[in-house]
Amino acid sequence: SQKIEQNSEALNIQEGKTATLTCNYTNYSPAYLQWYRQDPGRGPVFLLLIRENEKEKRKERLKVTFDTTLKQSLFHITASQPADSATYLCALPSGGSYIPTFGRGTSLIVHP
């Protein structure tokens, strides 16, 4: 089955810098990959979806890349703000199912 790896260590950065989070997966390449944001004790919130034939997708200060050769997606937040502090989850369909499997997430802490 698909294994999804996200850095379990929190990423600490200074306000204004670019945060880069990594999502690696094993086995086959999915047709798409999603990124979600989750605040403590709250449900995940969908941010972006990138398809396997798209190298890059942008939405405001967010940018996602998808490298099917490396089996990796990078999630960037430019000009980061303390309000961006949260856990970011990547999710991708596993096996023959379209139901996404979620990674464990990486915690981002933006310091003022």
Next chain:
Amino acid sequence: DSGVTQTPKHLITATGQRVTLRCSPRSGDLSVYWYQQSLDQGLQFLIQYYNGEERAKGNILERFSAQQFPDLHSELNLSSLELGDSALYFCASSAGGQNEDTQYFGPGTRLTVL
């Protein structure tokens, strides 16, 4: 606010008991998903319903069951509860329950089994 509602917010119960969690999807969404999130397991897919019918099953224990009613709200029943069932339970909904459908998550129900 995602438009998905879940009740109750918190539930504290004892081992061996049975509880029911309730979810109302966003207006117009036909598909409901249930997830369990614990510290050691991350977000685990349990089951999906689409327009009243079971569509997909994940790592759902036999002690757990769910259903979706004609008005599209869904209930997740957890029985013979064990300490390890303590977790956050999320419901999500989507329009069609198909590939690439965006899922909208509710605020969750925090279950504590003592």
